Amino acid sequence: MDIFFQQIVNGLTLGSLYAIVALGYTMVYGIIQLINFAHGEVVMFGAMIALSVVSTASGSGFPPLAAVLVGILAAIPACMTLGYLLERVAYRPLRRAPRLAPLITAIGMSIVLQQVAMMIWSRNVLSFPQNLPVILYEVAGASISALQIAIIGLCLTMMAGLAFVVYRTRLGAAMRATAENPEIARLMGVDVDRVIAATFVIGAALAAVAGLLVGIYYGLAHYTMGATLGMKAFSAAVLGGIGNIPGAMVGGILLGLVEALGAGYIGDFTDLCQYGIFDAIFQARCADGGNLVLFGSNYQDVFAFVVLILVLVFRPSGLLGERVAERA
Amino acid sequence: MMMVLPPSRVKYFAGVALVATALLVLPFALSAAGTAWVRITNLAILFVFLSLGLNIVVGYAGLLDLGYVAFYAVGAYVYALLASPHFGMHLPFWVILPIGATLAGFFGVLLGAPTLKLRGDYLAIVTLGFGEIVRIFLNNLSQPINITNGPQGLAQIDPVRIGGMSLGQNGTLFGLNFSGPMKYYYLLLLLLLLVIVVNLRLQNSRIGRAWEAIREDEMAARAIGINTTRLKLLAFAMGASFGGVAGGMFSAIQGFISPESFVLTESVMILSMVVLGGMGNIWGVIAGAVLLSFVPEMLRYTVVPMQMALFKRLLIEPEVIRMLLFGLALVLMMRFRPAGLWPLRARQREFDKAVGE
Numbered sequence: 001m002d003i004f005f006q007q008i009v010n011g012l013t014l015g016s017l018y019a020i021v022a023l024g025y026t027m028v029y030g031i032i033q034l035i036n037f038a039h040g041e042v043v044m045f046g047a048m049i050a051l052s053v054v055s056t057a058s059g060s061g062f063p064p065l066a067a068v069l070v071g072i073l074a075a076i077p078a079c080m081t082l083g084y085l086l087e088r089v090a091y092r093p094l095r096r097a098p099r100l101a102p103l104i105t106a107i108g109m110s111i112v113l114q115q116v117a118m119m120i121w122s123r124n125v126l127s128f129p130q131n132l133p134v135i136l137y138e139v140a141g142a143s144i145s146a147l148q149i150a151i152i153g154l155c156l157t158m159m160a161g162l163a164f165v166v167y168r169t170r171l172g173a174a175m176r177a178t179a180e181n182p183e184i185a186r187l188m189g190v191d192v193d194r195v196i197a198a199t200f201v202i203g204a205a206l207a208a209v210a211g212l213l214v215g216i217y218y219g220l221a222h223y224t225m226g227a228t229l230g231m232k233a234f235s236a237a238v239l240g241g242i243g244n245i246p247g248a249m250v251g252g253i254l255l256g257l258v259e260a261l262g263a264g265y266i267g268d269f270t271d272l273c274q275y276g277i278f279d280a281i282f283q284a285r286c287a288d289g290g291n292l293v294l295f296g297s298n299y300q301d302v303f304a305f306v307v308l309i310l311v312l313v314f315r316p317s318g319l320l321g322e323r324v325a326e327r328a
Numbered sequence: 329m330m331m332v333l334p335p336s337r338v339k340y341f342a343g344v345a346l347v348a349t350a351l352l353v354l355p356f357a358l359s360a361a362g363t364a365w366v367r368i369t370n371l372a373i374l375f376v377f378l379s380l381g382l383n384i385v386v387g388y389a390g391l392l393d394l395g396y397v398a399f400y401a402v403g404a405y406v407y408a409l410l411a412s413p414h415f416g417m418h419l420p421f422w423v424i425l426p427i428g429a430t431l432a433g434f435f436g437v438l439l440g441a442p443t444l445k446l447r448g449d450y451l452a453i454v455t456l457g458f459g460e461i462v463r464i465f466l467n468n469l470s471q472p473i474n475i476t477n478g479p480q481g482l483a484q485i486d487p488v489r490i491g492g493m494s495l496g497q498n499g500t501l502f503g504l505n506f507s508g509p510m511k512y513y514y515l516l517l518l519l520l521l522l523v524i525v526v527n528l529r530l531q532n533s534r535i536g537r538a539w540e541a542i543r544e545d546e547m548a549a550r551a552i553g554i555n556t557t558r559l560k561l562l563a564f565a566m567g568a569s570f571g572g573v574a575g576g577m578f579s580a581i582q583g584f585i586s587p588e589s590f591v592l593t594e595s596v597m598i599l600s601m602v603v604l605g606g607m608g609n610i611w612g613v614i615a616g617a618v619l620l621s622f623v624p625e626m627l628r629y630t631v632v633p634m635q636m637a638l639f640k641r642l643l644i645e646p647e648v649i650r651m652l653l654f655g656l657a658l659v660l661m662m663r664f665r666p667a668g669l670w671p672l673r674a675r676q677r678e679f680d681k682a683v684g685e
Binding site for chain 2: 033034035089090093094097098099100101102103104105107108109110111112114115118119227228231234235238293294295296298299301302304305306308309312313316
């Protein structure tokens with residue numbers, strides 16, 4: 001039971017990080033129907049920039065929390081600029097091209113960004129300065145760290161902030177109008193180009209924070225970290241219904257839970273010894289409390305893709321999404 | 329009676345003969361520059377192979393597959409498992425290659441069946457996930473029963489043997505010295521010829537035209553009675569089986585494989601080759617694959633000494649330049665020449681139309 005609760009907490013932490021990244025995918029998709037493949041790389045840049053800044057800041061005597069704050073303040077504008085440039089250079093010129101074209105440039109950009117990051121930060125796995133005090137709370141047999149609470153809290157705050165922007169401001173109204181129909185929005189006086197750029201920039205700002213938090217949570221950063229993270233967040237966005245903002249939040253948290261619980265229990269479920277029926281075949285392995293685990297927790301990364309494929313096959317519109325046209 | 333060929337045909341055959349002779353003599357010329365270049369050429373042929381396979385999926389049928397390397401991996405692992413000390417099996421290559429091709433094709437159908445009704449960009453991301461899943465499995469299937477030997481990979485893979493002659497070793501034939509890589513070169517060239525013929529025949533066949541119809545307008549294709557799902561599956565399966573054959577050859581040539589060789593960037597590289605040359609155009613794709621295989625290697629030999637001379641140290645590693653080249657090729661091609669360097673006429677029209685809308 002305590003393992004169960006522990007995995008729930010871990011899943012919530014992971015899930016709220018996925019949700020923040022998924023929001024970036026879903027907002028862009030909602031507005032111009034483009035999968036921004038390079039979004040994962042923006043997260044990676046956020047983590048890398050934050051890591052450099054936090055290291056330097058704590059090296060020059062900043063208190064740990066202040067160093068992290070400086071890191072965020074540096075990463076956010078940098079990533080926003082990156083998001084803007086990405087849109088200007090790689091996507092805007094291709095807005096009227098066939099769908100395949102921007103998708104291919106997106107992949108190209110993510111490769112380029114990875115290589116640039118590698119040139120700046122080397123191909124080694126970098127470790128985040130571990131100077132935040134580790135505070136653990138024991139709740140119902142699970143240990144929850146202050147960091148986890150902070151991550152969940154911060155992510156929820158950002159989601160609330162985003163919801164406010166999208167549903168309660170002029171910019172948000174323009175974004176929703178553009179998503180609905182860019183041509184009509186233009187006729188109504190919406191500066192569509194600016195709205196699209198703003199969408200990228202907001203997504204990138206969220207990505208910057210997510211990058212920093214992922215870096216601190218795992219204590220690591222690497223130039224390839226964006227690819228897997230991006231794919232998982234995309235899966236989360238699809239799970240919730242791509243283009244749907246509450247959907248991305250729900251999808252992210254659900255995916256985090258699935259991953260954490262899956263990794264926690266798959267080993268037990270696929271232990272052939274516990275089922276008895278195979279005893280005759282695997283006697284040698286199962287005797288004396290031995291086990292024959294087919295899939296261990298090292299398959300954790302597979303869950304997101306399996307979820308993605310299942311959702312796309314059985315409910316392509318996602319949990320909260322409206323029905324999307326099948327036509328490309 | 330002697331046949332008299334019209335002059336244009338004579339020119340054509342003379343051209344073919346010239347190219348054929350050049351390709352036959354090439355390894356001797358390359359050997360003079362170093363056996364490494366023959367190896368590079370062999371890998372380039374493998375990439376041509378892969379690009380032609382992916383071209384069926386991306387170029388002909390217009391389905392963006394970002395997990396193509398998974399099929400390459402399947403072919404490579406099938407070969408490695410059936411011809412290495414790992415399981416103690418040593419089947420001949422002409423038995424394994426068809427098995428690898430079939431199994432890869434089967435995986436193609438396995439991936440395609442549930443996903444082909446998805447929209448293009450969803451398909452891209454699902455195939456990308458599929459590629460990753462295959463790699464994760466290769467990395468982890470050493471437990472509980474050791475099948476793939478995990479991250480350590482499989483070593484001591486048998487070289488190809490033809491009638492008692494191993495292609496892995498040097499030897500003399502007809503009084504000429506052939507190094508191992510040179511023998512592989514000729515085998516690869518033969519296989520490549522086969523693949524090109526298959527591709528050319530496909531392009532102008534009923535199937536090829538149906539694929540083109542699907543690519544241009546799936547709705548309309550369905551309306552005129554094309555079974556789009558079955559044809560898309562066929563494209564996936566055929567593309568995949570080409571990847572499987574290429575993987576088998578890769579295993580035999582390298583003698584060692586590990587999951588490291590089958591990462592996402594490989595898929596992207598193959599895609600860049602297809603895109604650079606011009607999706608759907610066989611000769612363009614071949615040119616793209618050759619170009620993107622050789623240019624990075626040449627850079628390796630020029631950029632490193634140049635940097636050493638200028639800055640006294642290595643600022644940018646050749647590997648980075650290579651990847652940057654691939655990434656930039658994708659971005660710049662889509663921006664300025666979306667139909668490729670050697671575009672297919674129909675494809676060019678498609679892009680022009682889209683931009684002019």
